Amino acid sequence: MNEPAGPIGVLAIQGSYHLHLRALERLGVKSREVRKPGDLESLAGLILPGGESTVMSLLAREYGLFEPLRLLALSGLPCFGTCAGSILLGRGQGQPPRLEAAPVELLRNAYGSQIDSFTAELTLEPLERPFHGVFIRAPRIVKLDPPARALGIHGGLPVLVECGNLLLATFHPELTDDLRVHECFVKTCAQGRTS
């Protein structure tokens, strides 16, 4: 695998950022915690972790990260959002304000409360064997417009979506020891930006 040209940033405001950093470390990839605009310089990619999208959106706006993040995602920087991170990359009604970088509409907490959280074996296009998907108070992807494309479907709904260099997962690959989805993303980062 080619090395990405710079570190991969992980938005470290709140949520599962430690788990993403650990996944990158296990893949032997350089990473950087992102809390302020200066942390965004010369990244080869960016991960928006799971957690609470309201908290991430609010603090990203306060710390002047929101607009730079949006511009980076729109300019072709590879970005990978899991659960709350996918909500931020996409669109949707109501709170919180989102980056709207992908033409993907997500409905928050759409499966219900925590007792409706579930796991499922997922068939994902880039992977030969099934992937163990952990869904925690997960969003539903209710609408996809081209060029966004589903790479995995569960219960009739997309759960992994690719749109140019953006990758959105409504489940949490970072909660498992299986690095294959992260590996796909790192490959995209190694190929560099496309516009």
Added chain:
Amino acid sequence: MKTKHWEEKVGLARMLVGGVIMDVTNADQARIAEAAGASAVMALERVPADIRREGGVARMAPIQRIREIQSTVSIPVMAKARLGHFVEAQVLEAIKVDYIDESEVLTPADEENHIDKHAFRVPFVCGARNLGEALRRIGEGAAMIRTKGEAGTGNIVEAVRHLRLIQSEIRRLSQLRPEELMHAAKDLQAPYELVRQVSETGKLPVPNFAAGGVATPADAALMMALGAESVFVGSGIFKSGDPAATARMIVRAVTHWKDPAELAHVMEDFGSPMQGIELSTIPPENRLQERGW
């Protein structure tokens, strides 16, 4: 050892890392908490400082009040049940709260037995003062541990003690030889399998959050610096002079705990914490942390 839906239970705890979970008693407080950036709210009848002052039996919050909180915020809603009161817990599960805190802050319903948390679909968080207590709770099915601290005092000293103790006991376990672990389990009064697991991995199998006595942004940052993964704040917010501002500052302090310059900036206008209580003035029998074992 794994209970049903264990991955989902611990999974939600891991999503709450690096955030602040705030005690709220009604929908208005929940709205303030969410707007300030709380990653979850904890519904309870009265905040610990009021329970301590007013006395009486403290129970789970009224259903109607919890439902109002659930319909007001989109972040996870937790609620407290009394130690051992599995029916309060069943009711909280029936109304679909996202997490249950089997909490020493409420008046215990059972002085010997905690709730069998394996039997539930909803995850539980429990308080602990030391590693043995943490592992007993995990053995019963808790998917998140928090320090007990001394709730309702606005005094961080007990939470510091509990957090440091749990960590030093974990460090000690990880240096033991395999044949020494059964004796360690006996000393800790903890399940052997969990003792072995902690010794191997050097950490608890579930996230470890801080709680009990957090009153200022600096207290919250101290908890993170001592290795807590997230912070619960009880009376510290709604017993402060300006709850919205205090809540906002504590959230930012938890995100930027590594950066003293940013902390100074966050705390610039912080002026009215809750007054707080010196621990030596609370006789041991009145300490909430002594409830449960």
